[in-house]
Amino acid sequence: MDVQGSVASGFEPVEDAFARNFAERGERGAAVAVYRHGRKVVDLWAGSRDVDGEEPWEEGTAQIVRSATKGVAAAVPLLLHQRGLLDLDAPVGTYWPEFKAHGKDRTLVRHLLSHRAGVPVLDRPVGMAELSRGPAAVAAQAPVWEPGTDHGYHAQTYSWLVGELVQRVTGRSIGTWLAEEVARPLGLDLWLGLPEAEAHRVGRVGPVEPPAALPGSELRLRPKRNVAEAYADPESLTRRAFAALNEPDENAAEYRAAELPASNGIATARALARFYAGLIGEVDGHARLFAPATVALARTEESAGPDRVLVVNTRFGPGYMLHGPASPLLGPGSFGHPGRGGPLAFADPESGVAFGYTTNGLQSGVTADPRAQALVRAVRAALA
Secondary structure, eight states: OOOEEEEOTTOHHHHHHHHHHHHHSOOOEEEEEEEETTEEEEEEEEEBSSTTOOSBOOTTOBEEOTTHHHHHHHHHHHHHHHTTSOOTTSBGGGTOGGGGGGGGGGOBHHHHHTTOSSOSOOSSOBOGGGGGGHHHHHHHOOOSSOTTSOOOOOTTTHHHHHHHHHHHHHSSOHHHHHIIIIIHHHTOOEESSOOGGGGGGBOOOEEEOOOTTOTTGGGSOOOSSOHHHHHHOTTSHHHHHHTTBOOOOTTSHHHHHSOOTTTOOEEOHHHHHHHHHHHHSOBTTBOOSSOHHHHHHHTSOOEEEEOTTTSSEEEEOSSSEESBTTBOOSSTTOEEEEOTTSOEEEEETTTTEEEEEEESEEEOSOSSOHHHHHHHHHHHHHHO
16 A cells, blocks of 8 residues: 655654555555644555545545544534633523423533433434424433433434534534634634535545454454444434434535534544644644643543443543543543544643544444554554
């Protein structure tokens, strides 16, 4: 595989692991980037831009990053909190009165951000032709559990929960806020709501099956019932949570142009890494986005233990997944978010590392993607 890009001295293990992903782990097209203390130390890409094509992945190729979008979107309410515009301990209904329906009046903003709101499913799922119905649908939904008493991954409803909250507080859509306050100042090729002018840069994603003897298969979790088995049951919370948005075509222009902070962010690996670098430190003269207290808040555990949707043990801070078996990051203090099937982005304040990985080949049935984890282990080895 002809790997393009560059690595700083000492980070060669990341390039080796990236190349092995293509040779051993079924990679089709991908990119990885790492910043350390605000300086880019890894910037690599290889393969084809389309999972089912031969056109080469180029330096500026972007991809949909699925639920890694949640970590990007989470920065918005935390920055609003940092600016004194959003109280995490206030009821959601303070900002969004309609959300009080069906006993949700005591749901706090922090419950919403940490998957404790109790509304991971919709009795009537939303289709792409009616996305504007999403906020009203989730506001009118009766909770599956008493908000604040348990947690379960809000796979799709997170889009309308966080998006509508930001709209009510700022008067701007979350995609607009991100573009104006974060992406443009930092020079990020990152969009929540892809502009038509950038559509030519985005590759096609699709499912790929990992090799039978997949290196790193020890990372597969084996609970009594795994995510794939739960998803196959149409009555399970798992299936219903992911189906709250009716089976969208991730390669369709209308899907990419929508603003779905749970699932359809589009970015380069470099942009994801630079974004997280900008949260925890100065990047190219740009002041850090998160104050130290906000970094501490982002990685404060709000939810932990058996996840009622993902059926594995998960850990969440307000908006971010934390280091644990379901999502191994660089170290205990890391915070970020994976995307189902492969993408991963996070920050590790202790080491000053920010990491971004994008791929067009989305693998199923793997909780901690072996390709991403091989790269994380290589970063760890480089630091050692």
